Amino acid sequence: MLSVAVLCVLVAGCFSFTSEHAKLVAMFHDMDINHNGLLTLHDIGAFLQHLGHDPHSDIEKEEFMKSWMQKYGDTGVQANVIFNFFDTSGNGMLSVDDYVELFNKFDGNGDASKRDKLVTFVEFEVVMKKVYVNIG
Ligand SMILES: [Ca+2]
Ligand SMILES: [Ca+2]
DSSP states (O other): OOOHHHHHHHSTTHHHHHHHHHHHHHHHHHHOTTOSSEEOHHHHHHHHHTTSSOTTSOEEHHHHHHHHHHHHOOOHHHHHHHHHHHOTTOSSEEOHHHHHHHHHHHOTTSGGGSSSOOEEHHHHHHHHHHHHHHHO
8 A cells, every 4th residue: 555655756746735734734733722633713813913023912914924934934925925814804914803704714614603613724724725826
């Protein structure tokens, strides 16, 4: 039986996919503050606030992009698109309203409307891959 590693050698483009997957795993891990494999609205808000200079204020585009590029090795173009995706209100700042909208975007199966409000890695990865595909 072929292992995933062997298939990656055989299939063209698999290495870039593997590194993007690794990046998304790292992001999800960073967002999942209590490391239970599920994101809550609180996890996403706390993660984004720690990307800014002041954890008690809104996050400006410039500081977000700088932190994001350092953390995940993205280009300025990529970080810009990610910010615009996160900034659902489109005002150039990330605030509490944006966290709620962003959470709902991640929550593909609609758990967010239920009492437990959770986002799995699979839901997160599907959404983020679409964002990165649109950049490329
Ligand atoms: Ca969690
Ligand atoms: Ca905003």
